[in-house]
Every structure is written in structure tokens, then in C-alpha cells.
Amino acid sequence: MWSSVAVVVPAAFLAGALMCLAAPAAAAARPTTLSVLSFGAAADGVTDDAEALVAAWRAACRVVVPRATVLLPPGHRFLVSPVTLQGPCSTRLTLQVDGALLAPPGMDSWPRSRRPLQWLNFKWLDGFTVQGAGTVDGQSITSLQDSSSPADASTGHWHSSGAKPTLVRFYSSFNVTVRNIRISNSPQCHLKFDSSGGIKVKNVTISSPGDSPNTDGIHLQNTRNVEIRSSNIGCGDDCVSIQTGCSNVHMKNLVCNPGHGISVGGLGKDNSLACVSDVVAENINVQNALYGVRIKTWQGGVGSVRNVTFANVRVANVGTPIAIDQFYCDRQGGARCANRSGAVAITGVAYRRVVGTYSFQPARLACSDARPCTGVSMVDVRLSPAAGTVAPPLCWNSYGEAAGTMEPLGVGCLQRSNGDAMPLNQPSNYTC
Numbered sequence: 001m002w003s004s005v006a007v008v009v010p011a012a013f014l015a016g017a018l019m020c021l022a023a024p025a026a027a028a029a030r031p032t033t034l035s036v037l038s039f040g041a042a043a044d045g046v047t048d049d050a051e052a053l054v055a056a057w058r059a060a061c062r063v064v065v066p067r068a069t070v071l072l073p074p075g076h077r078f079l080v081s082p083v084t085l086q087g088p089c090s091t092r093l094t095l096q097v098d099g100a101l102l103a104p105p106g107m108d109s110w111p112r113s114r115r116p117l118q119w120l121n122f123k124w125l126d127g128f129t130v131q132g133a134g135t136v137d138g139q140s141i142t143s144l145q146d147s148s149s150p151a152d153a154s155t156g157h158w159h160s161s162g163a164k165p166t167l168v169r170f171y172s173s174f175n176v177t178v179r180n181i182r183i184s185n186s187p188q189c190h191l192k193f194d195s196s197g198g199i200k201v202k203n204v205t206i207s208s209p210g211d212s213p214n215t216d217g218i219h220l221q222n223t224r225n226v227e228i229r230s231s232n233i234g235c236g237d238d239c240v241s242i243q244t245g246c247s248n249v250h251m252k253n254l255v256c257n258p259g260h261g262i263s264v265g266g267l268g269k270d271n272s273l274a275c276v277s278d279v280v281a282e283n284i285n286v287q288n289a290l291y292g293v294r295i296k297t298w299q300g301g302v303g304s305v306r307n308v309t310f311a312n313v314r315v316a317n318v319g320t321p322i323a324i325d326q327f328y329c330d331r332q333g334g335a336r337c338a339n340r341s342g343a344v345a346i347t348g349v350a351y352r353r354v355v356g357t358y359s360f361q362p363a364r365l366a367c368s369d370a371r372p373c374t375g376v377s378m379v380d381v382r383l384s385p386a387a388g389t390v391a392p393p394l395c396w397n398s399y400g401e402a403a404g405t406m407e408p409l410g411v412g413c414l415q416r417s418n419g420d421a422m423p424l425n426q427p428s429n430y431t432c
């Protein structure tokens with residue numbers, strides 16, 4: 001009954017009407033569910049339902065019960081223009097996505113001035129859950145082949161970097177759970193956490209074409225205490241990207257296919273300070289990707305990457321399964337990065353049981369001349385070429401130890417080191 005009325009009655013009126021209905025529920029202290037259909041959503045996949053979503057959100061945010069749920073019911077398609085859904089709320093909120101939540105198609109081709117930085121912008125939340133059997137679809141033409149813009153197609157993703165919207169972003173939010181949903185076809189990064197903490201991502205599916213530029217699966221910056229598990233991520237860039245200010249990040253039971261693998265960095269761009277510590281990625285399956293597990297830093301940065309463990313990594317048809325690149329430079333064509341003496345220090349990186357097939361180079365540890373990598377350990381690495389000609393492993397300024405099975409020959413090419421002698425102990429003005 002509500003949904004049929006909702007089509008003809010103005011949303012504002014309904015929102016008011018529903019607030020009255022919500023009051024008895026609050027008195028009974030029962031969890032409250034507010035369907036966007038009751039707030040005037042057209043649910044036809046064409047009409048903009050942003051107003052209805054925001055109205056339902058605001059009502060739920062004010063409810064005085066332990067929990068309130070904003071429901072996007074199954075069997076409906078909700079097109080929503082870019083919105084901010086913000087707290088703080090008086091209750092623990094759940095956004096239950098059982099239907100399809102759709103971004104306006106081709107959002108990335110909007111004029112620059114009207115292009116949002118993100119589509120669904122969650123901020124200032126504490127104790128929030130997004131879940132459901134539904135989908136969150138960016139409806140973006142992300143594939144290079146499909147792109148109608150010759151500028152993008154000719155210059156690749158370096159040109160368009162940063163200009164396109166992130167699909168779902170959390171800012172300054174804590175105790176957030178994202179589970180079971182499917183997120184697809186973002187113009188850029190799919191799921192981003194910025195300046196947040198206490199994050200759990202579980203059983204999500206992220207999918208975009210392998211050639212869609214800059215479409216990171218999950219992007220973390222300045223975010224602590226993160227658990228990402230049992231998820232399936234396929235995209236055109238990093239599966240999980242861990243940026244500066246992140247610590248205590250656990251990834252477990254992930255499939256990354258296709259994409260660029262799991263990546264810490266790029267850190268230290270434009271001589272900036274970068275700090276990342278205490279990262280574990282275990283039971284990771286990377287397929288059809290440029291890299292497996294990677295740490296990348298720009299020349300000239302300061303700060304450090306410490307205590308990173310990659311364990312039980314299975315690769316299939318991965319270009320370079322093990323990579324540290326302290327000469328990272330993603331500028332294409334003529335604009336090469338200048339050589340600089342400083343670097344974000346990398347210390348304490350463990351690779352345990354990395355097995356499978358590679359298509360370019362089994363391991364490439366290219367560490368800075370000024371600040372070599374220290375405390376690198378490899379235990380049981382068994383990699384074989386997928387096909388064709390491959391490059392031999394490389395270790396440059398990387399110190400540590402290899403143990404157990406090492407295949408191919410030379411993959412554990414680390415230099416033994418006396419920690420005291422390492423340039424890492426040079427005084428630095430910056431501490432993480």
C-alpha cells in the first residue's frame with residue numbers, strides 16, 4: 001500500500017507521515033526498518049531516487065532504538081544521483097541493499113565541473129553496516145575498448161587519474177561493516193575508506209573489466225584496524241590498495257582476478273611522508289594480474305613501510321608475483337620521474353609460500369640506493385613460468401634471508417646483512 005501511494009504523494013509529505021509511524025516503534029524499542037519505497041522512491045531504475053534515499057536515511061538516523069535499517073527492497077532498481085549520507089546518528093544504522101542501487105550511467109563522462117569526487121559518500125558514522133543480496137552498480141563505461149572518449153583511450157589511465165568519481169567512499173567513519181553485496185562498474189575506485197577505523201569487509205564481490213583504468217577494488221588511506229576477508233575482487237587496477245596512514249590491515253581469503261594484485265603504495269610521491277605498518281595478507285589467490293603482491297614507493301619520499309607479511313599466496317598467470325619497486329613512476333611517455341636520493345624506507349617484509357605461475361618475472365625487488373630494503377624474508381617460493389620468454393629474478397639493494405624451497409634459481413637473491421651497518425639507521429627527521 002505504501003509503495004503505490006508513494007508514487008503520487010510528494011516525498012517530503014511521506015517522510016513526515018512516516019516519522020509519525022516510526023514513533024510507536026521507537027517506544028517499543030524494536031529495530032526499525034524504513035523502506036525507501038515509503039519515502040517516495042520511484043524504483044524504476046530511471047527516475048532519480050536520491051531524495052527518497054536521503055529522506056529515509058535522515059529519518060532512520062534520528063530513530064531512538066538500538067538499530068535502524070534503511071531498506072532498498074529486492075526486485076527494485078533505484079537510480080540515485082551522487083549523495084552524502086552522513087552521521088552522527090542516534091542509532092546503529094544498517095543500509096540493507098537487496099535491490100539494485102544504480103549510479104547515473106556514464107558519470108565519469110560528466111563535465112569536470114559537475115563531476116563528484118564520489119558517488120555514495122558516507123561520513124561521520126560510528127557503528128554502520130552495509131549489507132544485502134543486492135548490487136551497487138556504477139553503470140560506468142570503464143573499459144578502454146568501450147570508451148567513447150578518444151582522449152582517455154589514447155593516453156590510458158595515467159591521464160585520467162583522480163578525475164573520475166569513486167563509487168562508494170567512507171570518510172571519518174568507525175566500526176563499519178560492508179558485507180555480502182556486489183559492487184561493480186565504478187568509473188574509478190570501487191570502495192574507499194579514508195581517515196577511518198574498525199573496518200570489516202566480508203563476502204563482497206567487486207567487478208569491473210580488467211582494462212578499466214584506475215578502478216581499484218578497495219582503497220585504504222589513513223585507516224587503521226581493517227579486516228578484509230572472503231571476497232572476490234576483479235578490476236582494472238589494484239585489488240586492494242593500501243596508502244599512507246594505514247596500519248593493522250588484515251586481508252584473508254581473497255581472490256583477485258583480474259587486476260594489478262595487492263599493493264602497498266605508491267607512497268612518498270612529491271617527497272611526501274608515508275607511514276604504513278602491520279599488514280598481513282594471507283590465503284590470497286591472484287590470477288590474470290600484472291602483479292601478485294607489491295610494495296611501491298616513489299623516489300624522494302620519507303617515512304617507512306614496516307612489518308608486512310604475505311603468506312599463502314597462490315598466483316596464476318601473474319606478470320610479477322613478488323615486487324618491491326622503490327623507483328615507482330606511473331608517468332607515461334616523456335615525463336620520466338627525476339632521480340632523487342631519499343626514499344620511504346622498507347623494512348620487515350615476509351613472503352611465505354608464494355606459489356604458482358608467472359608470465360614476466362618471478363620476483364623483482366628493486367630497492368633504493370639511499371635506503372635499501374632490510375629484513376626481507378622469503379620462505380618457500382615456488383614459481384614457474386606460465387609460458388614464453390621470461391626475465392630472471394632481480395634483487396637490488398634488498399637485504400634479508402631466504403629459506404626453504406626457492407624456485408626458480410635465484411628467486412631468493414637477497415643479500416645477507418648486518419642490520420647495524422644498514423643505511424636505514426641513518427637519522428631521519430621524520431618518524432612514523
Ligand SMILES: *[C@@H]1O[C@H](CO)[C@@H](O)[C@H](O)[C@H]1NC(C)=O
Binds near residue numbers: 132134180181203
Ligand atoms: C555471501 O553473499 C552472498 C550474496 O549476497 C550470499 O548469498 C551468501 O549467503 C553470503 N555468504 C555468507 C557466508 O554470508
Ligand SMILES: *[C@@H]1O[C@H](CO)[C@@H](O)[C@H](O)[C@H]1NC(C)=O
Binds near residue numbers: 126174175198
Ligand atoms: C567502535 O566499537 C568499539 C567496540 O565495539 C567501541 O568501543 C568504540 O567506541 C566504537 N567507536 C569508535 C569510534 O571506535
Ligand SMILES: *[C@@H]1O[C@H](CO)[C@@H](O)[C@H](O)[C@H]1NC(C)=O
Binds near residue numbers: 277307
Ligand atoms: C606485525 O603486524 C601484525 C598484524 O597487525 C601484528 O599482529 C604483529 O604483532 C606485528 N609484529 C610486530 C613485530 O610488530
Ligand SMILES: *[C@@H]1O[C@H](CO)[C@@H](O)[C@H](O)[C@H]1NC(C)=O
Binds near residue numbers: 336337338339
Ligand atoms: C636515474 O638513474 C638511473 C640509474 O643511475 C639512470 O639509468 C636513469 O637514466 C636516471 N633517470 C633520470 C631521469 O635521470
